[in-house]
Every structure is written in C-alpha cells, then in structure tokens.
Amino acid sequence: MKKTIRIDMDTLAISHDPATDDIRHIGGRALTSGIIAREVPPNCDPLGRDNKIVLAPGVLTGSSAPCSGRLSMGAKSPLTGGIKESNVGGTAGRIMASMGIKALIIQGKSTQKERFILEISNDNIKLTSAEPIEQKDNYSAAKYLTEQYGNKTPYILVGPGGEAGLPLATVAVSDMDGRPTRHAGRGGLGAVLASKGIKAIVLSGKGPLLAPKNTESFKETRKAFAKELSTGKQALTKFGTAVLVNVINEAGALPVNNFRKGRFDQVKNISGEVLADNCQARGGKTGHGCHPGCVIKCSNVYHDKEGNHLTSALEYETIALLGCNCGLSDMDQIAELDFMCDNYGLDTMETGVALGVAMEGGLLEFGDFNGMKELITGMVQGTLTGRLLGQGALVTGKTLGVTRIPTVKGQALSAYDPRALKGTAATYATSPMGADHTAGNCLPGRTGLDDRSPKGQVAASKEAQKLTMLCDLLGLCIFVGPIPQTLPTMTQLFNDFLGMNHTEEEMLAMAEKVLLEEVQFNEKAGITKYQNDLPEFFRTETLHSDLVCDLPAEELMNIYN
C-alpha cells in the first residue's frame, strides 16, 4: 500500500495522508517539489514553523531497476530562499520504498528543546528523544544508531552543522557499510530537518523489492540497461567520479584558486588515478556501490597512509572545490577535509567555494590546509569566522568585500568553470535549484555542441534539465546519463513498472511540468527569471585569455517562459 506519512512537530502527531491514486505514478523530485509548491508559503522563513521537508523515494526506487536507489529530499532552502531538491544514494531510499512509503512530510517546529529520533518500522512510527546523540558528529551518532537499531538499519542523519542552523548543512544517509557518507548536500536541507526538531530518522522496517506491473518486459529492459551501464561506465567504476579531474582539467574548466584559472598545474596529484592507486595500495576500495542495485559503483573507500579509514565517497566536486579551488594539491589533505565535512554534515561544494572566496578576501591564504581545518571546525563550534563561512559563499564574500563570488541564486557553483563549459553554465544560470550541476550537467562532449561556444547551449541545458528531472523523479542516479539516448529506456522502465503507456514526449512533458512548478514557487519566493544569470565577473574576466560567459541574457531569462 502506497502511503504518505505526515509528522507534525508542533503537536508530535503522526498521521497518514489519504492514499490517493494520483501519487502512484509520481515520486522523487516530482513529489517533493509538488508538495512543497502546494503546501509551503513561498515567503516563509526556511528555518521557521511554516517550512516543510519532504522525503520521497523515486518512482523506481525499491525496484530492481539498476541504479534506482535515490531518495529525494525537498524544502524551501535556507541557502537560496527558493525551492530545493537534493537527492541522495545510500541505503535509505530503497527501504522506504519497500515499506510502501511514497513520501514522508515533516512540518511544524517542536517547541521542546530536545531533538528527536524518528523511527519508522513496518507497523509503528515513533518519536524518541535524541538526547544521546544531540550535537554529536555524524560518525559518532551513526555508531550509536547502528548499535541501537542494528548495523544494517538505514538511517538519515543531521550533523552538528544542521543543528547549528547553517544553510550549507547536509542530510546524511547511511552507505552500504553503515557509514554516514551519502549526503543530500546542497541547499541546506540539514538545517531545515534540524529546525523541525529531528536529529535522525531510522528505517527499521523491511519489505520486498517492488514488483513491476509488466514483469517480463521490465526484466528484459533492466537487464539490458544494467549490462549497458556496467560495461559503459567502467572508468567511473575504476576511478570514481575523480575520473573527471583530468577530463575537466583538459577541458580547461577545473576551478583553481576561486575560479581564477581553469587548469591546475599540480593536477597529477589529485587525479582519479591517484585516488584509485591510493585506495588499492592502502586497503581502501574503488568500485564501491553507494546503494543496493547500483551497477556503476562510482563510490570509494579511502584509507590513509597507515591503512586506516580516512573517508568514503571522495568525489570529483569535493576534490576540485576543497582542493585546487583552494590551492590544495594533496589528496590525503583533501580526503581529510571531506571527512570533516561528512562528519559535521556540511556541503563540501558550498564549503569549498566559501573557503575559496574567504581566501580571495584575505581571511586565509590559498593552500592553507590548517587554516581550512580550523575554519571548518569553527563552523560547528560557532566561532564567528566559522559561522560566517557557514552562511555560504555569497554571504562570506559580501561580508569580506569580495567581488568575485561564484554563486547563482545564493548557491555556490559546483566544480565546472562556466566559461569553458557553457551548457553547464546555462544550467547554473537557469535551474530553479541555483547553481547546481546535478540539475543538468552538460559534461564535455555530451551535448554535441562546441562546449565553449554559447550557441545552442540554453536549449541543450533545458533538455538536460528535463532529462535530469526524469532521473530525479524516477529515482535513478544521474550517472545513468540524463541524455536523449537514455530516454527510451527510462520511458520503458516507467511504463513497465507502472503499467502505463507514456510516450517519450509525455515523459518530457511530465518533467517540464515539475520544473515549472519549481519556477513558479521561486517567483513567489523572490527568485525571478531576472536572476537567471551568472555573476558579472564571469562575463567580464577572461579564462584561458579569451573565454568569457557569453550566453545570451535574453535566452537565459526566458528559458522557462
């Protein structure tokens, strides 16, 4: 039975929304954004009583479709002030779906000081005191949760960053090893969940894989798709997403020293090869799946020189933004910072960009590893500099008087310089999510356009945003490729699973409808089409001596008109 669970933190009342058929064939981002758009006042304080946070597995999450373990989380973002969806792998999504939960809505705000653990089992939902883990870092809290609830029990967890109300705080989800390393990273959803009074959610129920309506056809499609993915994505399996370090450096789009340069002279020290070598030599691992049913397995387990666990899931964007964007070129140092961010529940991207901006503003030197550690620790200890950085790159930069602040709609760019990768630049500028590559990344060569020419990029970005939306609502990892070639497979899986008969056009229309809901929410929240642009310095300051952002402003503005 499909169900929607609603937790009202004002009264600690738990209810089930009436099961309606209309949510049967939506899920993931379509459900989180739809509920937020319908139920949340666009002008509300993101950390106040009127915001809500919605967790929803994708349509295919919990099925045997490959790479379909994503769990979407949505709210009004304390970072952008607009609607936000951030989705995550790990073990929680599949269990939620298997337990028949379409959406978990948490609303209101506990008037009690204590925080709660929300435990959801098959036949019971309860709130218990989180006192033993309040203010605890994620690894310590995770240890407690696995001890209390079993080491295979998926959890969803807010770190001290979220408890401190920082708008760059993440929501962590358990990985396959029970570690808190999968993060709904962007937009400060950790601060929203904590503001409600929730420290952790434990999913102690069970359930079978969800059965498709058209069993045989679904089985065939998913098998072919799994084969295609496991053979076609071997670089990701072998080197992790860090395979992109060299690719993006080659494309000249690797952010260095707060987006001053697009290539890093010490790139060989932070490449995917280094990552894979270190993992192999020290007893770590690449080819680590982040959720059951993943066939790409781009995650990794990274050990230090002594062979002890240092961090898991060291990603390209983290390496670029906490690494070369801050003048760091030592993979072990970057891994340590990644661990700190995971442990405190901080978005590595927003943190990296905020640190880069702080370096530009003179708060510390580029490459000052110890200074970075001190500032990251200060974020959760509540030092003034820490709290400032914790507001994200925009507030940090403005306060320090920096004019080169790489943000759109209040959110830091991820690890692709927009001047050298103009499809992604268009996504940064136009996505209702703010500058977020996961909303429609156009990697080098992917669109068939000249990545450095503005021509056709806005249209290509819009297509990528729609295809990405399909991944996000289906619960598919974007590494299956939100590209036109994947559309037939996504359509087939959707139709077979639900017994529907959508055309590809109808699938795209469904995706666009959700995007428009998001755009409309944002308009009311004060993010209008006029904010569809990149910061001025990308338009005036050249990269590689001749590249600027020259996307037509009118096209960016009118992408969703």
Added chain:
Amino acid sequence: MKKTIRIDMDTLAISHDPATDDIRHIGGRALTSGIIAREVPPNCDPLGRDNKIVLAPGVLTGSSAPCSGRLSMGAKSPLTGGIKESNVGGTAGRIMASMGIKALIIQGKSTQKERFILEISNDNIKLTSAEPIEQKDNYSAAKYLTEQYGNKTPYILVGPGGEAGLPLATVAVSDMDGRPTRHAGRGGLGAVLASKGIKAIVLSGKGPLLAPKNTESFKETRKAFAKELSTGKQALTKFGTAVLVNVINEAGALPVNNFRKGRFDQVKNISGEVLADNCQARGGKTGHGCHPGCVIKCSNVYHDKEGNHLTSALEYETIALLGCNCGLSDMDQIAELDFMCDNYGLDTMETGVALGVAMEGGLLEFGDFNGMKELITGMVQGTLTGRLLGQGALVTGKTLGVTRIPTVKGQALSAYDPRALKGTAATYATSPMGADHTAGNCLPGRTGLDDRSPKGQVAASKEAQKLTMLCDLLGLCIFVGPIPQTLPTMTQLFNDFLGMNHTEEEMLAMAEKVLLEEVQFNEKAGITKYQNDLPEFFRTETLHSDLVCDLPAEELMNIYN
C-alpha cells in the same frame, strides 16, 4: 534651463541629456525612481557597473515654498536588492535646483583605483582626484572641501563606510554650518556612490530662487503654509524630533533591547526635554534648520558637558535605535555614537538595529557602550565583526543564528514597534523601500484609527505612502505632514509653481504611478508581493502581553495589486 547631467565613470565622460519637457513637472523621488526603473537592469549587482545613482531635487526644491529643500537620491540598493530612494535636507538640494539641474546621473564604474571629486559649477563640470580625502572620515573630508571650495559651498560626501562598500553606508550632505550631518541614510546609497568612484560632489555654482509661474497665488499659499507650519510644529522646533521619545514610549512602541519591550524604564534620561536642556545649557541649539527655507527647524546642535560640539542633528530614531534598543540610557553616549555614524557615513538606524541583533546573538551585552564604539569603528577599520555588522541587521542576525531579526526586505525597521503602531507596521511590510518609516509613517493618532487594531491600517498606510510620495517628489520635508489635510496645499503649490491645473486626485494618481514603478522594478529584482510581511516573531511574540502584528497577510500582499 532644466538639465540632466550624466557622468559616465567608465569613460569619465560628462554629457547632458537632451532637455525634454516631460521632466519639467516631475522631480525628486519620481525622477530618481523613474530613471532607475527605466535604465538599471533589475538583476544587476548594486555595487557593480550596471547600477546607477541618481540625484534629483524635488519639484519645489529651490523655490521659496517652506521646507522644500529636499534632495532625492536613488539607486538599486545593496541592502535590500530593490529600488531605493533616500532623501535628505541640507544645503545641496536648493543649489542644485537653482543651477537648473533636474537630475544628476552617475553610471558605470571607474577602472582607476583613485576616487574623484565631482565639481559642478554654473559653467563647468569636472572630475578631479579625491586623493587628499580618500578614506578620510566625513568631518575631516568636509574640512578639506570647505577650505578648498569655500565654507558656504554645498557638498555631497561619502564616508569611509561607503568606501568600504558597506550596504548600510550613507551619503552625507552639508548642513547650514558646513558640517556633514545630513544623511541620505537608508539603503546603502553611500556604498553605491563610492562604487562608482566618487568620494564627493561639490556644488560651487549659484542661482536664484526658482520663480513660480503663478507668482501671486504661489506667494499667498506659501505664506499661509509657512505660518501654519511655524505655529503648528513648535514642539519639533523646541525639542527636535526627540519630542517623539515620550510620545512613542507612551504609545508603547519604543523599541527596547532589540524590540523586546515597547516602553523604556529609563525613558526620562533620553527624552526630548533632556536633549533640549542639554543643548541650551551647554551652548548647543535646538530649533536649528537643516536647510534654507525651513520654518520647522527640528534639527539641533548638541554639545558635550564641556561645551564642545559633540554632534548635530541627533534624531528620535537614532536615540531610540542606538539608545534604548541597545540598552543605552545616556544621551551623551548616544550623541557620541551618532557622531561616529555621521563621521563614518553609517545609517544610525540600520547600525542600531544590527547592534541590537548582535546583542541578542551574544556578540556583546545590551548597554555595552564601549563594545558598541569598538564595533562601529571596526566597520570602517575592516575587522571581521565590524564588516559583519556593516552588512546590516539581517546578515548579522542570520550569521549569529538569531531568529528575532527586525527587518523587512533586508532593511532594518526604524524606531516604531509594529505591534503597537499598525499603520506604520503596514508601511514597513508593504513599502517598496523595505521597512522604512519615511515611506509612510502613521504616527500615533494620525490616521484616526485605533493604532493597535489592524482594522483599516493597510488602506491608511497606502494613503500615507502616496501622500509621502508627493512630499518626496515635490521636495518637501515629510514634517510638513503627509496627511490628507496637506493635500490641497501641496496641490496648490505644485499648480502655482508650474502653471498646471492638477486636481488632488491627479496628484495622488501621479504618486501612485511612481509607487507602482518601484513595485514593478522590485518584482523583477526579486522582491515580490509575497515579501510584503513582517518577520514571524512580530506575529507570534506579544508586546504588552497582548499585542501582536495581526495585519491580514492577504491585504498586505495585495496593497499594490
């Protein structure tokens, strides 16, 4: 000859816009907001190349109409992100008008590091290096300017706060004594002017009083009006605007300790009577006119105990917000803080509210006078805490994790608790200017409504905003009273001066048209009707045990629909 001067700081080119008849009968805020709305991209960086700052005397500025010396300044605000007009008395407006200048538009951004002094005489306009006064405080810079250009020469001046790019920086204008004590205070226009590369504007020209078209009728009307004002506003003349301390305390709307209370137990120490007594006993002065032709003379010159000049123009809002709102009850201490703000070019209101929020956030104690001085100095010295406070109350509060932040649209409330004065509350919530009492203040008893009841307040505020707009476009000080009873006189003065034949309804329609232009600019800039509300805590936290802000959200939202 009416003229518009345009200074392009990109090229340092000076040009005159073609003199068109359509600007003949507009001025002040109608002209600044009209030009900003037409020429400035709503999404531009307020401190970037694309913003413009416009200075325009009111329609009647430069005439013999009483209290008509106001000079409007307008730009996209770095504080609110929306359109801003802030008008100011002092000696500059009348001279600009007498020289035939309808508007001065400063655009672009100097690529040179040096700042400039813009000198405008009757037959020449030139830019010279501001090197001798760069980074100098306002009193020092003013001394230089009066020595160089003559002690009666009006000037317009940016302090170190503006040079530091702080979004609460003011533009100072010379008073009748040549001191930099009249400030276009709100919305950070000082940072905008400095960002263009301008440190000071000197008006070394001359010109006669502007002659009205209908000489006799104008003369009669202005004489009667002057008589009415000089007899009807004697409390303002005698006690300055500080007369409001007791009035607003009595009404229960005096902000105390970051709007925690509405009455101050030490109110007798900071009243208008204390101000007047100190002025008289120490060789200062009340009844000091801020510009030629003022008949109300609400300004003052305040000396210290030794009889030395301490500050000029110590206003009610400063006393309330830097005083009791921060737990201070010593008039001399408040006067010293007022001087510091004037000298550095900082809005005393935004500064007071930001300090109150910082006190609530634990950065310093309420009543910590030395701590306040240190933070204010830090704003221009560039300490991190100073720079943080310099971003205004909202950023300060968010960074410190404060939930009670008294701002609307990013701008601090002025010195009237909205729970006890609901007409002003409606203006705070709905004005395109953000929380700004000068956009339509509904003082106790003024509207004829119960000031504590929500009934009719939105309509009353809208009327006050239109009448205030008429003052602002005519160049009349709002102390002439933007009330229905003044409308016939304002209409008569306008018609006689220009030889027009507007009805009162047409006057109000003209005002509303400008308000709508401002609203429309804001919508594009991301300030929509959904932001027409007060912070949540005013709706949930009682004042005097039973007062909350209970203005209907729908009415606030649709005031300009």
